Amino acid sequence: MGRAGRNAAGVAGMRAAGGWAVAALATLAGAGIVVGTPASRPAAPASTVHTVAMPAHGGVWQPPERADWMWELGQPLVTSNSDLMGTGVTAYNGDKPPGDNPVIYDIDGIQNPASTVAALHRRGDHVICYIEVGTAGNYYTAAQEGIPSTYYAQLKAAGELGNKLSGYRERFINITARPAVSIIKSMIYKQCARKGFDAVETDLDETFEDNEGNTGFTITKADEEIYLTALANYMHALGLGWIAKNLDDTGKTSFVKRMEPLAQGIVSEQCNQYRTCWLLRPFLAARKWIGNAEYAPQTQARFCPRDNPANINGILFSADLDGGRSPCR
Numbered sequence: 001m002g003r004a005g006r007n008a009a010g011v012a013g014m015r016a017a018g019g020w021a022v023a024a025l026a027t028l029a030g031a032g033i034v035v036g037t038p039a040s041r042p043a044a045p046a047s048t049v050h051t052v053a054m055p056a057h058g059g060v061w062q063p064p065e066r067a068d069w070m071w072e073l074g075q076p077l078v079t080s081n082s083d084l085m086g087t088g089v090t091a092y093n094g095d096k097p098p099g100d101n102p103v104i105y106d107i108d109g110i111q112n113p114a115s116t117v118a119a120l121h122r123r124g125d126h127v128i129c130y131i132e133v134g135t136a137g138n139y140y141t142a143a144q145e146g147i148p149s150t151y152y153a154q155l156k157a158a159g160e161l162g163n164k165l166s167g168y169r170e171r172f173i174n175i176t177a178r179p180a181v182s183i184i185k186s187m188i189y190k191q192c193a194r195k196g197f198d199a200v201e202t203d204l205d206e207t208f209e210d211n212e213g214n215t216g217f218t219i220t221k222a223d224e225e226i227y228l229t230a231l232a233n234y235m236h237a238l239g240l241g242w243i244a245k246n247l248d249d250t251g252k253t254s255f256v257k258r259m260e261p262l263a264q265g266i267v268s269e270q271c272n273q274y275r276t277c278w279l280l281r282p283f284l285a286a287r288k289w290i291g292n293a294e295y296a297p298q299t300q301a302r303f304c305p306r307d308n309p310a311n312i313n314g315i316l317f318s319a320d321l322d323g324g325r326s327p328c329r
Contacts, residue, residue: 060241061126061198063104063265063289065311068329070102071267071293073130074322077107079119086325092304093329100327106130106201106243106267106291109191110140117196126199128243129192133184133231134204134212136161137170147190154183162216172207172215175227185234192240199241201267202231206250225258232262243267243291248279257282265289268312272303277312284310295319304328 070086082088091100105120109129117127138152145151155161160180161171173180192200207215208224232242241264247256248271260266260282271277271292283290292314294303300316307314307328316326 060236060239060264062241063126063199063243065287065289066329067104067289067313068100068102068327069104069106069291069313069315070325071106071291071315071317071321072323073106073108074320076111076113077105077116077120079116079123081323083323086323089325089327091327091329092300093308095327095329100329102325104128104289104291109187109195109197109200110145112195114195121196127197128199128201129188129195129197129240130201130203131187131191132170132204133173133202134175134207135165135168135170135172137168139169145191151183151187155180158183163214166213172213172217174215174217175207175219176217176223181227181230184231188231188235188240189238192235193238197240199243199264200235201243201245202228203245205231205245206247206255208250211250221252221255225255228259229262236262241265248276251276251279253279256280260286260288263288265291267291267293269293270295270298271312272306272314273298277306277310280312284312287311289313291315293317300326300328 072084072086075084078084085102085105087101088097089100090096102125104126106128107116107130109131120127136152136155138150140150140152142148142150142153149157152161155173158177158179160174160177160183162174164171173184175181188200204212205228206212206224208219208221235242242262244259244263244266246269247259247266248268256279263283265288266280266283268277268280268290269292271280272294277292280290290312292303292307292312294314294316295318296316298316303314303316306312314328318324
């Protein structure tokens with residue numbers, strides 16, 4: 001199910017060691033892509049679905065290669081709380097605040113309202129919308145999600161939920177099914193685009209070949225690439241960037257290479273601890289933003305001397321992702 005497991009203390013379903021993704025293959029034909037333009041995020045109902053050709057993604061936000069970040073999933077972000085904001089700390093290389101304060105915030109898309117995103121934008125920060133796209137958990141009410149029926153209920157009613165993810169109240173999604181793709185797109189639209197996020201981090205997006213456990217479906221690497229390509233193109237059409245997740249978790253160089261062209265950046269977990277940072281070479285060669293999260297028993301002294309010269313934005317986090325950060329630079 002990934003390397004570090006789940007963050008234990010935050011909102012259930014927030015993953016602290018998940019999947020990755022984004023592909024450079026053909027768009028999922030006939031999947032029904034909700035559209036907008038990179039310059040404007042439409043206010044149409046989330047259920048509105050249109051089929052159009054996908055525009056180029058050059059107009060979406062591209063995180064700077066060197067940009068400090070904060071990953072906070074354990075609870076709704078409070079911008080007045082310095083611990084949750086990850087501010088006021090000195091980096092391993094001696095950099096001090098405000099120079100090493102985060103300028104990118106990666107937060108849960110469902111539990112954080114549009115007002116929080118707007119508040120971060122007023123500070124001059126960019127905001128990434130964390131969602132899960134390979135499993136669904138029955139963690140939220142329809143009222144919390146702001147829709148008539150929860151995403152979990154919609155997927156269950158469509159018959160697109162499979163086996164249980166070991167240890168968690170989540171079930172794998174049949175990502176090869178059109179209804180499932182449409183439901184995930186509606187979540188991206190409602191929770192990420194309409195709230196004003198700049199990009200989307202997709203977690204549990206490498207469930208192919210039972211990489212995260214027995215899904216109950218037959219999902220190939222090609223299926224995953226088609227699915228992630230459709231999602232990435234959809235995000236770009238809405239003006240959202242795509243931040244891949246743990247592509248190196250699969251150990252497949254070809255998967256990383258195919259995903260990189262569509263992704264604006266990537267979040268990796270424990271690539272130093274598990275010695276998979278070399279699989280990020282396509283992102284390094286393209287000079288794209290890489291955020292690396294390491295956890296105990298790793299220490300800054302172990303991984304910062306490697307991350308800093310490689311232009312990897314490494315940070316030591318607590319496993320619950322519930323505040324605090326120890327950045328490398």
